[in-house]
Amino acid sequence: xxxxxxxxxxxxxxxxxxxxxxxxxxxxxxxxxxxxxxxxxxxxxxxxxxxxxxxxxxxxxxxxxxxxxxxxxxxxxxxxxxxxxxxxxxxxxxxxxxxxxxxxxxxxxxxxxxxxxxxxxxxxxxxxxxxxxxxxxxxxxxxxxxxxxxxxxxxxxxxxxxxxxxxxxxxxxxxxxxxxx
Numbered sequence: 690x691x692x693x694x695x696x697x698x699x700x701x702x703x704x705x706x707x708x709x710x711x712x713x714x715x716x717x718x719x720x721x722x723x724x725x726x727x728x729x730x731x732x733x734x735x736x737x738x739x740x741x742x743x744x745x746x747x748x749x750x751x752x753x754x755x756x757x758x759x760x761x762x763x764x765x766x767x768x769x770x771x772x773x774x775x776x777x778x779x780x781x782x783x784x785x786x787x788x789x790x791x792x793x794x795x796x797x798x799x800x801x802x803x804x805x806x807x808x809x810x811x812x813x814x815x816x817x818x819x820x821x822x823x824x825x826x827x828x829x830x831x832x833x834x835x836x837x838x839x840x841x842x843x844x845x846x847x848x849x850x851x852x853x854x855x856x857x858x859x860x861x862x863x864x865x866x867x868x869x870x
Contacts, residue, residue, distance in 0.1 A: 698760055698768050705757035705764075712755050716748055765789055769814055776800060777807050789814040 718733045718740045720726040733741040733750065740750045756762075765771050769789030774780060775796055783790060790813050792804055808815055 698764060701758040701761035702764060702766070702768055705761040708755070708757050713749055715751050718748075765816060767814070767816075769816075771816065774804055774808075777803050780804065780807050780811060780813065783811070783813060785812050785814075789816050791816045 715730045716728050717726055717731045718738055720728050730751070735741065739747040743750070763770065767789060770787055772779075772783055772788050772790050773793050774783075774790045775793045777800075780790070790804075790808060792801055792815065796804070805815065805818070
């Protein structure tokens with residue numbers, strides 16, 4: 690029986706996933722008691738705080754015991770280590786076996802296209818490749834009279850609004866105690 694050898698990072702990713710399933714949802718102290726507190730975790734700092742003191746019967750707080758394996762830390766779920774790239778020169782020191790690139794969000798279309806072509810040459814995995822969409826080419830046939838007619842048909846027709854009669858202003862009666870002028 691030949692078994693597949695799983696890479697250490699792949700095995701560590703599986704251990705990390707298993708540990709994450711066991712990890713509880715950490716909630717802010719007393720958040721279940723008061724509506725003004727959100728559920729999002731805040732570090733308890735009070736002297737008598739039961740969660741800070743790790744009293745039995747109170748919700749757990751984050752601690753180092755919930756960490757995943759050191760090998761799997763900061764890995765992308767695909768098993769690669771992420772490297773943010775801002776220009777083509779950043780691709781020179783990247784190992785295709787262990788690293789995957791993420792193109793920085795501030796990079797423009799032209800430089801992004803250059804990075805993608807260079808990364809494909811180097812066989813690098815691009816994590817946010819779907820974020821780069823190519824503009825669709827418009828065919829000349831599409832701009833014929835038939836296409837214009839279908840566009841006009843799809844537009845909703847404007848309905849004429851009926852004019853309402855202007856409201857009559859009511860004359861206010863003088864209140865008791867008002868002087869006539």
